[in-house]
Amino acid sequence: MANEINKNLVKCKVCSGIVATSARRCPHCGARLKMHPVLGCFLWIVGLIVLFIIVMVFLVLFMNYRKIR
Numbered sequence: 001m002a003n004e005i006n007k008n009l010v011k012c013k014v015c016s017g018i019v020a021t022s023a024r025r026c027p028h029c030g031a032r033l034k035m036h037p038v039l040g041c042f043l044w045i046v047g048l049i050v051l052f053i054i055v056m057v058f059l060v061l062f063m064n065y066r067k068i069r
């Protein structure tokens, strides 16, 4: 019985309230719960790609700036 409850319910890290695993936000304090692992990984990859593009754009701009002078 206790294990069954633990499978479907998790403790909120912020307020320690009991929250259903299917809930995206804690109903007690509104804190965001743990993100879906696949979605979290996807966001990490997208973030890294965006960061890489920004760095490349700055590098190209810097190279062009040096060529002009």
Ligand SMILES: [Zn+2]
Residues within 6 Å of the ligand: 012, 013, 014, 015, 016, 017, 026, 027, 028, 029, 030, 031
């Ligand atoms: Zn909470």
